[in-house]
Amino acid sequence: DAKTTQPPSMDCAEGRAANLPCNHSTISGNEYVYWYRQIHSQGPQYIIHGLKNNETNEMASLIITEDRKSSTLILPHATLRDTAVYYCIVSVPHDTGNQFYFGTGTSLTVIP
């Protein structure tokens, strides 16, 4: 049901930018791209979401390609606390509102 594919794991040096890619080639015009992360044994934490335009908030930036078939989450200055599993999700419209199906995610390890 997930409409996204992500690399299973990535490493990033502390203080450097972490760029996490996501492919969503079957995305429809009204479907948003969301990013969440999950630290071990906790509930997922919202990071950012977008439709067409690039988005930025205090946590990260989201770059969506013009054809919307892929996106990249950027953590500008990774810290050890950013070590987590990052999920890229395409929300699927449903009768009662959008549903969120999780893919396999990318396990990001920030290295000191």
Place this chain on the structure above:
Amino acid sequence: GAVVSQHPSWVICKSGTSVKIECRSLDFQATTMFWYRQFPKQSLMLMATSNEGSKATYEQGVEKDKFLINHASLTLSTLTVTSAHPEDSSFYICSARMTGELFFGEGSRLTVL
């Protein structure tokens, strides 16, 4: 951000017993809540969509008689695992949607002996 709370955060029960997990939206009303299950080292799997005042919508392959969902108020949804067995041991996570964003609870870890 909005707060979603789950209780209990962990529970151990004997095989054959039933376990109820509560999910509350603390500072907003949620007409729709979602229940996920997560096995170790795996992703979250959507089990069902809980709708206030009506029956839950279950994903394919999820037994509705096994996982009873009740959403009696705008701030509370409950998941009851009936006649639990060891294979039901998992991390159960609820979420509620507000203005297009999904807020998650901290999860409930169920261990069935």
